[in-house]
Amino acid sequence: MAPTPYVHPAVDSTAVFKSDLFKGKVLFCTGGGSGICKAMTEAVMRHGASATIVGRNVDRLTQSAQELSKATGQECLAVQADVRHFNQLRDAVARAIERFGTIDFVICGAAGNFLAPINGLSVNGFKTVIEIDTIGTYNTIKATLQHIRASKGSYIHVSATLHYRGTPYQVHVSAAKAAVDATSAVLAVEEGPHGIRSNVIAPGPIGGTEGMDRLSPKGDAQQVVYPRLPAGRLGDVKDIANMTVFLFSDAANFVTGQVIAVDGGHEHLRGPS
Ligand code: HXC
Numbered sequence: 001m002a003p004t005p006y007v008h009p010a011v012d013s014t015a016v017f018k019s020d021l022f023k024g025k026v027l028f029c030t031g032g033g034s035g036i037c038k039a040m041t042e043a044v045m046r047h048g049a050s051a052t053i054v055g056r057n058v059d060r061l062t063q064s065a066q067e068l069s070k071a072t073g074q075e076c077l078a079v080q081a082d083v084r085h086f087n088q089l090r091d092a093v094a095r096a097i098e099r100f101g102t103i104d105f106v107i108c109g110a111a112g113n114f115l116a117p118i119n120g121l122s123v124n125g126f127k128t129v130i131e132i133d134t135i136g137t138y139n140t141i142k143a144t145l146q147h148i149r150a151s152k153g154s155y156i157h158v159s160a161t162l163h164y165r166g167t168p169y170q171v172h173v174s175a176a177k178a179a180v181d182a183t184s185a186v187l188a189v190e191e192g193p194h195g196i197r198s199n200v201i202a203p204g205p206i207g208g209t210e211g212m213d214r215l216s217p218k219g220d221a222q223q224v225v226y227p228r229l230p231a232g233r234l235g236d237v238k239d240i241a242n243m244t245v246f247l248f249s250d251a252a253n254f255v256t257g258q259v260i261a262v263d264g265g266h267e268h269l270r271g272p273s
Contacts, residue, residue: 010233010239025105028107029054041076045071104148149194159184160203163181184200185198188256199252201260205229206235231264239264
């Protein structure tokens, strides 16, 4: 009989890292209105940073900004923008600078996803995800770079692990995220001499997120889809938040150009998963 696996719990970053780690720092996060990016933003704010969150849905964004401020005691500015449009991002960055005067950290997190086979996906469906994930990442870098140069700041891009192999019904996202990984590597190399670091977090199966709901519409991921994960559980948004805090901290000063999977060992699993 297989032993009962030990399961490490997901913990709050404040249980590990100093509470004032990011005091006086400023975060700019696309996709921060919900899901993984909202949790990443919350963690950075819990360590003393202010934040601007950017997204398309202004109601959700405003509500999230209020929740984040209340939960952390830090200021959170909500700015509506579609990352597909550079001018909107440039204006969002201007609003952030007007309010906070600087940007130290950028999370390129806005993403789109749905399940569709290559043969059933329209050209526009493919293009839409490339535009949100890949062009959106480039636009965010372009709009923030001069400020990150000034602050000697750091980028985190939110990617995925599904493009490491052929994941069915994910051609659009796989192509988009592979490009995000490559973009981050070039950014790290080109901008390293300016004091900028750029890394990718590749979340594995994270429970309770819109992405997981979209990829596991029956809501059965815990019971059926990932029962053999080495970590013994689905990921929690806190797991991604904790990696975010580490990568933005000075403890990661020699870490750049990396893609770091936070996936409970999912990528090393062989056989039906
Ligand atoms: C096939 C679809 C489709 C579907 C949309 N399309 N949904 N095709 N199956 N389920 C097609 C449309 O028919 C259209 O093509 C094109 O995509 C654009 O659709 P729109 O609805 O007009 O686009 P838009 O309103 O801009 O919405 C973008 C979106 C949407 C990506 C389609 O799903 C979205 O807004 N998503 C944001 C939220 C989200 O996805 N969060 C999860 C991210 S998680 P035609 O040809 O008809 O014009 C994530 C993690 C990945 O990314 C890794 C997880 C492990």
